[in-house]
Amino acid sequence: MTRKILGNPTPIRTKFGITAALVAAVAIAGLTMTPALAASPDAADTSLPKQTVTQTGMFADDLKPRIDADSDRRAVELGVRFTPSTSGTVTALQYYQGPKATGTNTVTLWSGSGTVLASASFSSSSTPGWRTVPLKSAVPLTAGKTYVASYNAPNGGYPVTEQVFTQKKILNGFAVHPGAGVYRYGSTEQMPTASYKGSNYLVDVVFRAGSTDTTPPVTPT
Template sequence: MIRNGVVAALAVLGIACNQEPAGEPKPTVDAVREAVLASNEWTVFPASAVPANATANDGSAVELGVQFSPTLDGTVKGVRFYKGPGNTGTHVGNLWGPTGQLLASATFVNETSTGWQEVRFASPVAVSANVQYVASYHAPVGQYSYTYDAMVSGVEASPLVVPSGGGVFQYGSTSSFPNNAWRNSDYGVDVIYTPTTSYASCGLPTRPSNLEAAPLAAFAVDLSWWGASEGCGESRHNVTHHLVYRNSELVAVLGTGVASFRDNGVAPSTTYRYSVRGRDVHGNVGPSSAPVSVTTGSNTGCTGCSLWTAANGPANILYAPYASEYGVKFRSDVAGQITAVRYYKGLTNSDAHVGHLWTANGTLIGTTATSAGEQAWGWRELAFATPVQIAANTPYVVSYFAPTGYPAYTGNYFATAGVDAPPLHAPSSPAANGNGLQKTTGGGFPNEATSANYWVDVVFVPAP
């Protein structure tokens, strides 16, 4: 199922923040819908989507379709389909109502040899929220595109939803209502839809501000910003979407309240320019943020890799006024050295902290210096006197001792997903038999898994 991911948030002053925590999975370019947002037109699939099989070995004329439901009242302007080699002849696009009645038809013209084709109806067709419709086209020679098992869980592409088994077909020499399904297949059929609303718009969303970009080694960039509002004086971050652009190309469509993004679609040693815009429920797209530029690291690796950057931080500070150890499980894709332990310190999390590195079964392999004189909040580092060697693809635990408690805390952070910051990875609780670790009876190996993130990290240097 295509979903928008939950992404990292910026913590302020070491206390509660109204944004979501940094979690995985993040949206990827393949999961982003490239809709014509300025004109408020939406499709289920992006222009980059390509069926696994471009041409079926089927010589019978057939109607191929997709079932869909809009989440808002709106209009359907036309139909799209993916054309592979051999899919010749005259193609007709159709829209069908919930009981199989034909609502509109149009003939495709000026088709390209392959790729996505589009046809518009003579007049847009009104559709109702939460009612199921079918968009389809007729393939007269039967050479259609398809992907088996692509509709097992359906597709969520708000404001459009495709149900499980939503790819449908019907054989016949002319168009007829497609209501058969096979192997949860996707037949490369889509709809062009525009939502409408019955209440007045507040005008354009406000401009997102304070956009920051930080390279995460060679293959990722972390972004965070102050979100846009609807334009009527509401609180920040309440636009229905934030749109993220890399070099003027749309790379992410993020849901309400999400004001940060990890871009995994970048190359090493390359400079990128990012900007963000807000989009409201009416389809209005607001002005762009001030752009920022960032250069990724070299392909040879990072010199101080960590799971999180300075732009990431906790949702709140946990009320736990007792000495405890807090940690996280992690591994590295490559061998190298751990030079320091990082941890996020709140104002009430007082001296003296000490960091530890453990094997997965609890053998202590490194102890840092002890902190002294810490006053402010934020990320802190404790260095090892001698860097600790770790092996590739081997689980370890990093932790720190908090003598007065009050750790940084984001609940259920690892409950369903982990963190990937190549070459470092922190697994989800299901994948690692628990992650987000603590020991609430003083210092020592933290073997109590909670699924919370206590914001403990490493500084890692890959081996040359």
């Protein structure tokens, strides 16, 4: 499966296409990714050599929101509460950017108690679609523990699909419960905890199951 991913300097794919080498390069340089133009489905990555790493997430690569841009224009943190069934590491966060997104966004990975485990900032693009934001270093997750992945929409207008998280589900090895889609109004970084009509705000993780190594993979030269 592949998902469109926006990156800088060269669009590189995968939601299981973002290359391990790209994650490593960004981490080593201490840079954040700035969305550019989406790569075409069959485009090849020629900027860095690839390394095979099994990476998964909760949602299908072609998932799109039922509502592209909600009429709510207040600053809000939007996310998903999830529990992995196996231990591993998160190397990047993903979210679906709607056509009304503007300004600088921040993605954050939280522990269940509200501790910030990782965050990264980047500029919005005018092109709707999935965005992948690599973390500076991989974050270990423990099986059976709950986490929240979120992003801040400073001007609202976020994508959403209601009536998704109305009962417990297992999504590709991640448990999500009723009200798993969470939000919190405000422009400051705070873990979202409220839910509304089982809404899915289309936030995901790039997860390497079975790996507890927090050092980004490096491709041999």
